[in-house]
Amino acid sequence: MSLLEQDWSAEKTRVQEVTTKIQTKINGLEEQIGQVQSDVVDIRKHYWDDVTMDMSTPEDAAESIASIKQQAEVLSERERTHRQASAALGKMRRLVQSPYFGRIDFKEKDERASEAIYLGIAAFLDEQKEEYLVYDWRAPISGLYYDFAPGEVAFTTPNGLVAGEMLLKRQFVIRDREIRLMFDTGVTIGDELLKQVLSRSSDAQMKTIVATIQKEQNRIIRNDKAQMLIVQGVAGSGKTSAALQRVAYLLYKHRDQLSSDQMVLFSPNPLFNHYVSTVLPELGEENMQQTTYQAYLEHRLGDRFEVEDSFTQLEYVLTRGLTPQAGEGETLTASAEAERLYQARLSGIRYKSSADYLAVIQAYKLRLERAGMQFNPILFREQEVVSTARLIERFYSYDTAIRLPNRLELMQGWLLEQIEHFAERELEAAWVEDEIELLGSEDYHDAFVRLRKNERGQGATFDDFDQEKILLARMVVKEQLKPIRAAVKQLKFVDMIGLYAQLHQDRKAAAADEDWVHQIAAKPSCWSSICARTLEELAQARLPYEDATPFLYLMEAVCGFQTNGAVRHVIIDEAQDYSPFQLAYLKRLFPRCRMTALGDLNQAIYSHASAYSEMDPIAALYGPEQTEVIRLFRSYRSTREIVEFTRGIVPGGDAIEPFTRAGAKPLVIQASDRESLHSLLAAEIARLLGEGYASIAVIAKTASESRLAHEALEPQLQAPLGLVTKHSPAFESGVLVIPSYLAKGVEFDAVLIYDGSHHQYGHENDRKLFYTACTRAMHELSIFSLGEPCQWITNQSTDTYEFVVGEESEMHS
Numbered sequence: 041m042s043l044l045e046q047d048w049s050a051e052k053t054r055v056q057e058v059t060t061k062i063q064t065k066i067n068g069l070e071e072q073i074g075q076v077q078s079d080v081v082d083i084r085k086h087y088w089d090d091v092t093m094d095m096s097t098p099e100d101a102a103e104s105i106a107s108i109k110q111q112a113e114v115l116s117e118r119e120r121t122h123r124q125a126s127a128a129l130g131k132m133r134r135l136v137q138s139p140y141f142g143r144i145d146f147k148e149k150d151e152r153a154s155e156a157i158y159l160g161i162a163a164f165l166d167e168q169k170e171e172y173l174v175y176d177w178r179a180p181i182s183g184l185y186y187d188f189a190p191g192e193v194a195f196t197t198p199n200g201l202v203a204g205e206m207l208l209k210r211q212f213v214i215r216d217r218e219i220r221l222m223f224d225t226g227v228t229i230g231d232e233l234l235k236q237v238l239s240r241s242s243d244a245q246m247k248t249i250v251a252t253i254q255k256e257q258n259r260i261i262r263n264d265k266a267q268m269l270i271v272q273g274v275a276g277s278g279k280t281s282a283a284l285q286r287v288a289y290l291l292y293k294h295r296d297q298l299s300s301d302q303m304v305l306f307s308p309n310p311l312f313n314h315y316v317s318t319v320l321p322e323l324g325e326e327n328m329q330q331t332t333y334q335a336y337l338e339h340r341l342g343d344r345f346e347v348e349d350s351f352t353q354l355e356y357v358l359t360r361g362l363t364p365q366a367g368e369g370e371t372l373t374a375s376a377e378a379e380r381l382y383q384a385r386l387s388g389i390r391y392k393s394s395a396d397y398l399a400v401i402q403a404y405k406l407r408l409e410r411a412g413m414q415f416n417p418i419l420f421r422e423q424e425v426v427s428t429a430r431l432i433e434r435f436y437s438y439d440t441a442i443r444l445p446n447r448l449e450l451m452q453g454w455l456l457e458q459i460e461h462f463a464e465r466e467l468e469a470a471w472v473e474d475e476i477e478l479l480g481s482e483d484y485h486d487a488f489v490r491l492r493k494n495e496r497g498q499g500a501t502f503d504d505f506d507q508e509k510i511l512l513a514r515m516v517v518k519e520q521l522k523p524i525r526a527a528v529k530q531l532k533f534v535d536m537i538g539l540y541a542q543l544h545q546d547r548k549a550a551a552a553d554e555d556w557v558h559q560i561a562a563k564p565s566c567w568s569s570i571c572a573r574t575l576e577e578l579a580q581a582r583l584p585y586e587d588a589t590p591f592l593y594l595m596e597a598v599c600g601f602q603t604n605g606a607v608r609h610v611i612i613d614e615a616q617d618y619s620p621f622q623l624a625y626l627k628r629l630f631p632r633c634r635m636t637a638l639g640d641l642n643q644a645i646y647s648h649a650s651a652y653s654e655m656d657p658i659a660a661l662y663g664p665e666q667t668e669v670i671r672l673f674r675s676y677r678s679t680r681e682i683v684e685f686t687r688g689i690v691p692g693g694d695a696i697e698p699f700t701r702a703g704a705k706p707l708v709i710q711a712s713d714r715e716s717l718h719s720l721l722a723a724e725i726a727r728l729l730g731e732g733y734a735s736i737a738v739i740a741k742t743a744s745e746s747r748l749a750h751e752a753l754e755p756q757l758q759a760p761l762g763l764v765t766k767h768s769p770a771f772e773s774g775v776l777v778i779p780s781y782l783a784k785g786v787e788f789d790a791v792l793i794y795d796g797s798h799h800q801y802g803h804e805n806d807r808k809l810f811y812t813a814c815t816r817a818m819h820e821l822s823i824f825s826l827g828e829p830c831q832w833i834t835n836q837s838t839d840t841y842e843f844v845v846g847e848e849s850e851m852h853s
């Protein structure tokens with residue numbers, strides 16, 4: 041037998057041995073769980089049988105309580121055992137099919153023998169021999185597998201550095217308890233295996249990458265030092281994947297102090313939340329909390345406003361506010377005016393997301409400490425309980441050194457007193473008598489009982505007619521004033537909308553104030569248009585997306601910052617889409633957390649300032665001492681041909697390295713009219729389905745273009761055609777139409793760009809959106825163009841794509 045054959049045979053035998061032992065463990069756990077389950081049922085059923093209840097003397101009562109407590113403890117111990125055994129069983133069931141994916145032979149310095157370390161998604165201990173048959177991929181020693189080639193190596197344990205030599209590094213693909221592939225590898229984790237993994241069809245849900253984590257990704261996963269870890273990685277470089285394995289790693293490493301509900305992932309949209317939701321459970325961990333920034337805004341502001349979402353804003357920007365081109369029935373002046381308003385909104389979006397605007401709000405807050413607060417009067421039945429003027433007077437009567445939120449707290453106490461006085465005055469009011477008469481007999485009886493209880497010991501009797509009337513009046517008034525008291529407790533007397541509006545109103549008044557003048561300097565030239573629009577929206581109880589974070593920040597600066605100290609780790613995916621303002625807000629919201637921000641400036645699709653811009657405001661958030669930046673240049677998602685094409689779309693794209701997986705060059709297909717565009721698309725979809733691709737996406741620029749594409753294509757296809765909107769809860773496999781901005785972060789086997797023409801993507805602003813859309817393709821990319829293709833295609837070397845004029849292609853098909 042050759043060495044290779046010997047190795048194969050030894051490894052095959054080992055897999056059989058290990059899986060048999062795992063199976064034995066599974067059987068044992070199943071038995072244990074069955075037993076515990078019946079114990080639990082039994083204890084619940086006979087809970088009271090074993091408890092002796094005797095309350096006759098204090099001693100007996102104490103004994104009875106102790107006996108109940110003891111029963112409860114037995115029950116909770118059994119339930120805990122059940123939970124633990126079930127979790128272990130889940131892990132073993134996953135492990136038994138594919139117990140490990142890697143092996144390293146490590147000889148510690150000064151030791152004579154080497155040890156074979158097998159790595160899997162969970163550890164498996166041979167309890168009899170006290171030997172690990174499988175190590176968890178997150179164990180300290182497992183780091184060697186990802187970081188080193190055979191040779192001199194070292195790894196860190198809680199007890200210090202362990203040095204030695206790696207004699208072998210081997211990879212396996214084991215499915216259904218059988219070795220399907222096995223090979224020894226060098227520096228990187230076998231390109232061959234990675235090629236295989238990446239050649240697979242995409243899925244509606246993301247997969248774990250533990251078997252093929254690359255060295256640079258491992259730096260992200262195991263980074264435990266930085267308060268702020270910034271990952272700047274090109275499209276498809278594994279940012280999201282690395283972040284999810286990082287969560288699993290941190291949960292493992294800090295399992296005594298950290299739980300999954302102390303980690304939060306901010307996703308670009310709810311669809312993405314669903315897309316990544318299976319990775320951690322696949323690794324045997326519970327999912328962390330997942331949310332979107334929009335959901336948070338809704339949660340905080342949804343009761344005051346209709347808060348515009350980022351996609352509606354983006355749709356406005358991309359469709360130029362649905363402004364019709366100047367044409368029949370429309371004068372040029374009207375069109376110019378529409379364009380002016382559009383440009384004004386764009387500059388408002390940019391300005392309101394900038395650090396300059398954050399500074400304006402901070403200065404505004406300082407100014408409010410001295411003047412300018414706005415209050416809602418406290419009203420009851422159209423009477424003023426406390427007028428705005430009194431509120432203002434009271435607020436500014438406090439020492440100016442007292443912070444705004446503290447002054448409001450003092451105001452709260454004072455207002456509750458004022459409401460008490462008011463209540464006393466109202467006891468005799470006519471409406472109170474009317475209300476008393478309206479009380480039903482049940483209310484009356486309830487009142488009687490409550491009053492008896494409340495007034496007990498105070499000498500009052502309900503028989504006394506006057507007393508009775510006063511007591512009932514007091515009860516009625518108290519009940520009616522409840523909502524007002526609640527509103528005071530929630531600081532609703534602060535006129536937040538008025539305060540935010542004022543920021544857009546009193547430019548002159550503000551200019552008289554010196555701190556302010558300094559800040560106003562940065563305001564855009566069309567500020568008055570921006571103000572007019574903002575005021576109009578506020579008057580309709582609508583909050584544009586660009587105003588949502590500033591509004592929230594102002595609200596908190598005035599009323600007190602809400603913080604969440606329980607969250608220890610925040611992961612922000614697609615961080616380039618956050619403005620510096622939003623990130624500053626998140627930092628404040630989670631004061632005790634470490635942050636991992638993952639982004640790619642080339643995919644910054646919003647018009648607002650990006651936290652990943654040149655000046656890297658994100659790096660300034662925690663300061664250089666606490667910040668670490670890791671850059672990823674290798675793109676794993678797409679074939680080499682697709683990456684060679686897509687990297688030409690963005691400036692500096694040369695730095696993007698394709699992974700060596702071959703495929704067809706992207707196709708650029710030009711159509712002369714919409715009808716032929718649709719039949720060309722339908723033919724291409726049919727071809728791709730014929731190739732056996734499971735997920736095919738027609739990516740349109742906007743939601744309105746998606747609807748148009750869906751309507752036109754659906755009747756022409758044999759297969760069902762899905763339409764993804766911002767309300768879709770999840771991705772389905774198959775063929776679908778999706779707006780570019782909702783395709784962020786996800787991938788498809790084949791991507792068809794609905795219309796990559798100059799008309800659609802010709803602006804510099806469209807470049808990143810176009811890049812983002814094209815980089816969603818794993819295996820095939822076809823760009824259709826109604827008329828002349830955009831310059832992001834034509835500026836490139838013609839070697840990078842195949843150009844076909846539509847009619848020709850139709851002939852071929």
Ligand SMILES: Nc1ncnc2c1ncn2[C@@H]1O[C@H](COP(=O)(O)OP(=O)(O)OP(=O)(O)O)[C@@H](O)[C@H]1O
Binds near residue numbers: 252786
């Ligand atoms: N080490 C790896 N092993 C196997 N697959 C990998 C690895 N790294 C990345 N991939 C695959 O590459 C694809 C892209 O990964 P991912 O979505 O994490 O990248 P990203 O940087 O977040 O992309 P984008 O910014 O374009 O959304 C996924 O299919 C992922 O499974």
